[in-house]
Amino acid sequence: MLAGCDFSSSPTRRKPIVMAVGREAGGRVxxxxxxxxxSLAAFSEWLSQPRAWIGGFDFPFGLPRELVEHLGWPTTWRECMAHYATLDRATIRETFAAYCDARPVGSKFAHRRFDRRAGSSPSMKWVNPPVAYMLHAAVPLLLEAGVHIPGLxxxxxxRVALEAYPGLLARELVGNRSYKSDEKAKQTSDRLIARKDILAALEQGRTRLGLRLKLTHAQHDLLADDASGDSLDAVLCLVQAAWxxxxxxPRYGLPEDLDPLEGWIVSA
Known part of the structure; x- marks a missing residue:
């Protein structure tokens, strides 16, 4: 079984965690x-079920080494994540804000080695999007469930969990065009067209990943019509998991020289 996850650090009925579940057959996903x-409890239960899967999850699996060393936190991944889990969100925000405040304009945030290559937000960012809180909410649940995290x-x-990033694949297909928004006023026809263009490219296999997405007509319409982009993001992560x-x-496409503290985004 393959899975792609669009994660929320505070899931609700209105804004749930979305899991795209599928399989690969002859180059088709x-x-x-x-x-x-x-809820996070439902996500934890999903992870813990006794079944085989490889999943791509849209949240950071690690913090920048530069940040961790500056703060004097443990520099082995398991111990660093254990320490991070003991902090509350207010402490995380205050600690990271103080780090940024002490740095020059233009280089406020510390980055993992691959962030700029993937176009992903720094994993210490606590707003827009709050990926630091996503890491804080999710990684302890991966560890609690006992899943395998290659390289870390x-x-x-x-049960193999990999850090995925839908924006990496979306940008390959439609450049910097925006395709989603949680704000009703920004759920425009241009974004709908961008989602349809992403789906067309995925179904035609026009990506460097060498895979074609197989959808029913109903699935295609559902993914196009979800203006939040959450369902489409889960499917983009599913395709990355298939790759x-x-x-x-043992590497699942990850580079041999990945930093065992920072991790790596699959297919970056």
Whole structure:
């Protein structure tokens, strides 16, 4: 089983965690279903079920080494994440804001080695999007579930969790065009067209990942019509997970020289 996850650090019925579940068959990624999880407890239960999967998850798996060393936190991933989990969100915000305030304009945030390559937000960012809180909410649940995280943590090899980033694949397909918004006023026809263009490119296999997405007409319409982009983002992560699965264990397409504290975004 393959999975792609669009994550929320504070999921609700209105803004759930979206899981795209599917499989790969002959170079095609088949979307079987979308699952919506309305709480972190439901996400934890999903991770812990005894079944084999490879998943791409849209949240950071690590912090920048530069930041961790500056703060004097543990520089091994497991211990660093254990320390991070003991902090509350207010402390995280204050600590990271103080770090940024002491740095020159233009280089406020510390970045992981691949952030700029992938176009991803720094994993210490606490607003727009609050990926630091996503890491804080999600990674302890991965560890609690005992999953395997290639390059960072040895766990149950039948459940493989990889950091994914839908924006990396979306930009390959439609450049910097915006395709989603949670704000009703910004859910425009231009963004709808961008989502349709992404779907057309995925279905035609026009990506460097060498995979084609297989959708029913109803699935295509559902993904296009979700103006938040959450369902589409989960599917983009599913395609990245399929690419990783094709590369297989033990690296799943991750580079040999990835930083074992920072991790890596699959296919970056």
């Amino acid at each position: 088949v979307l079987d279903r979308l699952e919506k999880l309305e 943590h040895d766990g149950d090899a039948s 990783a699965a094709a590369h297989g264990a």
